[in-house]
Structures are given as C-alpha cells and as structure tokens.
Amino acid sequence: MAVVSGVMLMTAAALWRSLAVPALVRFPTDVDQHPRYEGTFTLFVDPATALPLDTPSTAALSIDRSVQGVPGESTGERVLVRETIAYAVEGSGPVEQIHQYVMDRRTGANVDDPAAWAFEPSNQLDRSGAYWVAMPRSSDGAVPVTMFKDEIGTTFVARPTGSTEDVNGLRLVEFAGSGTAQPLTDAYLTDLATDMPVPRSLSFDELKPLLLAAGVPVDAALEALVRVASPDDLAALATMTGQPIALEYVDTFSGRTLVEPDTGAIVDVSSVVEQVGARPAPDALPPLLDVLDRYRSEPAVTAVIEALDRLAGQPIPVFEYRYAQTGASVAEIASWVGEQRDRLVLAERTIPLVAAVTGAALVVLGAGAWSWRAWRSRR
Numbered sequence: 001m002a003v004v005s006g007v008m009l010m011t012a013a014a015l016w017r018s019l020a021v022p023a024l025v026r027f028p029t030d031v032d033q034h035p036r037y038e039g040t041f042t043l044f045v046d047p048a049t050a051l052p053l054d055t056p057s058t059a060a061l062s063i064d065r066s067v068q069g070v071p072g073e074s075t076g077e078r079v080l081v082r083e084t085i086a087y088a089v090e091g092s093g094p095v096e097q098i099h100q101y102v103m104d105r106r107t108g109a110n111v112d113d114p115a116a117w118a119f120e121p122s123n124q125l126d127r128s129g130a131y132w133v134a135m136p137r138s139s140d141g142a143v144p145v146t147m148f149k150d151e152i153g154t155t156f157v158a159r160p161t162g163s164t165e166d167v168n169g170l171r172l173v174e175f176a177g178s179g180t181a182q183p184l185t186d187a188y189l190t191d192l193a194t195d196m197p198v199p200r201s202l203s204f205d206e207l208k209p210l211l212l213a214a215g216v217p218v219d220a221a222l223e224a225l226v227r228v229a230s231p232d233d234l235a236a237l238a239t240m241t242g243q244p245i246a247l248e249y250v251d252t253f254s255g256r257t258l259v260e261p262d263t264g265a266i267v268d269v270s271s272v273v274e275q276v277g278a279r280p281a282p283d284a285l286p287p288l289l290d291v292l293d294r295y296r297s298e299p300a301v302t303a304v305i306e307a308l309d310r311l312a313g314q315p316i317p318v319f320e321y322r323y324a325q326t327g328a329s330v331a332e333i334a335s336w337v338g339e340q341r342d343r344l345v346l347a348e349r350t351i352p353l354v355a356a357v358t359g360a361a362l363v364v365l366g367a368g369a370w371s372w373r374a375w376r377s378r379r
Contacts, residue, residue: 041061
C-alpha cells in the first residue's frame with residue numbers, strides 16, 4: 001500500500017508540474033496597481049514664442065500611473081491591460097495619457113492584437129514579442145530584455161547591470177535601458193500638441209535663434225557666403241531659407257528598474273531622464289548641405305556643416321523629465337509582488353516538491369517493510 005501510494009504521489013507531482021502549473025501560473029487579469037513617481041520638469045524653449053530660454057525653467061513633477069487588468073476582455077491565454085499616466089507639473093493641470101496592451105498570460109510578452117494601442121484607439125501597435133508592463137518570468141539578470149516604448153513606436157533593450165537589491169524581503173535584479181535621438185511618433189506629437197505647442201515646421205527666422213543657441217554659427221556663415229557664393233547658389237539659398245523648414249522631434253532617454261525574477265514584476269523605476277529635442281528634418285537638409293559643401297574652404301561654412309551634423313545626435317533640447325518612483329510606492333508594489341510570488345512558489349515548487357518527497361518516502365518505507373517481511377519469512 002505504501003509503495004502504491006508513493007508511486008501515485010510521485011506521478012501526481014509530475015502531472016501537477018506539467019499540467020496544473022501552466023494553467024495556474026499566469027499573469028493576473030485583475031491586476032490593479034498605482035505606482036507614483038516624483039521629479040522635475042524642465043523647459044528649454046518658450047512654448048509661446050519657440051525662442052530658447054536664457055535660463056531653463058524647472059518645476060516640480062509628479063506622475064501617477066495606473067496599471068489595471070480588464071477581466072471582461074481577457075481570456076485564459078491573453079490579458080488586456082490598460083495603463084493610464086497622469087503627469088502634473090507644478091503650476092499647471094494634469095496631462096493624461098492612455099495606453100492599452102494585450103499580453104500572453106504565461107510569458108508576459110505583448111502579442112499582436114487590434115485591442116493594443118497607444119495614446120488613442122486608432123493608433124494600433126504591434127508590440128509582439130516585446131515587454132513593458134512586466135518583464136519575462138525568471139528575469140534573473142543574465143539576459144537582456146526587449147522593451148517597447150510607445151513614444152518612439154519601436155523597441156529598445158534593457159540590459160542587466162549585475163546589481164541586486166533587497167526590498168521588503170524580495171531579491172530584486174537591476175536592469176538599465178537607454179536610447180539616443182529616437183524619432184517620436186505622430187501619435188505622441190499629436191497628444192503633446194493638445195497641451196503645449198509642438199510646431200512641425202518653422203521659418204528660417206524662427207529657427208535661427210534656436211540654431212544659434214545650439215552652437216550653429218549661422219550669421220558668420222551667411223556673411224561668408226555673401227562674399228564668395230555664386231549668384232545661382234545665393235538665389236538657391238534665398239529660396240530655401242524663404243520656405244518653412246520641417247522639424248523632427250526625437251527622444252533621448254535612460255533609466256533603471258528593479259525586477260522580481262520569479263514573477264517578472266517591475267517593483268522600482270528610478271533615475272529616469274527623458275529629453276525631447278528637435279532638429280531639422282532629414283529631408284530638409286540635403287539641398288542646403290549640397291550648396292554649403294561647395295564652400296567648405298570658408299571656416300565659418302565648415303563650422304555650420306559640422307554643427308548641423310552634430311544636431312543629428314545632439315538635437316536642440318525642448319523639454320526634459322527627471323523622476324524616480326517614491327519609496328512609499330515601491331513598498332506598496334513590493335508587498336503585492338511578494339503575495340504573487342508566494343502563490344507562484346506554492347503552486348510551482350512547494351506542492352509538487354512535497355508530493356514528490358512524500359511519495360519517495362512512502363516508496364522507500366514500503367520497500368523496506370516488504371524486504372523486512374520477506375526476511376522474516378525466510379527466517
């Protein structure tokens with residue numbers, strides 16, 4: 001009886017791991033978390049005039065983020081998560097963004113689904129294979145993770161730093177991610193324009209102060225060109241500078257996050273620096289550069305060409321966020337993640353381990369009793 005019971009328990013442990021665990025260990029459809037972040041918001045350009053500020057304006061910033069599952073629109077395999085972000089800058093009202101994700105409940109990865117969008121329902125996104133709301137389970141800090149950023153409409157890589165931190169009894173691993181001068185999506189720019197001016201183009205006279213502030217010696221180059229350029233090239237320059245110059249807005253960002261490996265839950269986000277900058281659109285520069293290139297022998301013209309090249313990687317700053325998650329918010333998230341981890345460990349490790357160990361003990365006990373009775377019979 002002991003041997004039979006032990007074999008049954010060991011078989012049950014194997015079946016539990018292969019059948020029950022995949023069915024039970026999934027991203028919860030009723031997730032409802034509200035992390036909070038605080039920091040500063042800095043303006044480098046006057047929104048009313050598009051002129052660079054002599055001294056950047058800095059104000060306190062608070063961000064309230066809501067991450068909520070939608071059980072009625074989720075299934076056993078997929079979970080729909082709605083993210084609402086409210087930015088509040090000191091002296092102005094809150095600005096709200098809404099994003100919606102559809103994720104594989106077993107892996108936490110995003111999947112392609114019409115219900116996945118950013119900023120507005122019409123802006124559907126295919127984030128399949130990338131992560132955002134959570135990291136993959138078993139994120140032990142050994143493998144980089146592909147993350148999706150809605151503002152740029154594409155992915156970046158969060159890389160393990162090798163650091164760990166203990167928070168509320170949880171061992172968390174650290175990841176760091178960054179991106180340089182990534183073009184912003186039209187959807188994000190449209191969303192920004194509802195609260196602050198985001199001109200898609202400027203006249204040469206409007207753009208000139210920004211270029212001068214960015215170290216582009218426009219006046220010196222114009223003086224040199226008036227002296228040495230051919231009449232045809234001067235006429236071409238006059239035509240170019242008389243038309244609106246299209247702008248491209250880009251995002252440069254960096255930040256760190258602490259992740260609980262067993263659940264993949266993001267517990268703490270810190271050291272976030274995100275700067276939106278502007279530069280002439282790529283297709284606006286080649287005709288101008290073709291003319292300037294013919295007069296590279298002029299030092300001022302060479303300086304303009306080099307400065308315009310630098311703008312590709314160092315755009316004119318427009319505004320910047322700096323923030324980190326508050327300590328109270330980290331503690332609250334860690335408490336919830338600890339509960340989720342305990343349930344996961346119970347289902348994935350404790351139950352099958354207890355069943356397997358008990359089964360093995362019964363088999364050994366039964367086999368020992370059988371051998372003892374056989375020995376007594378021979379005696």
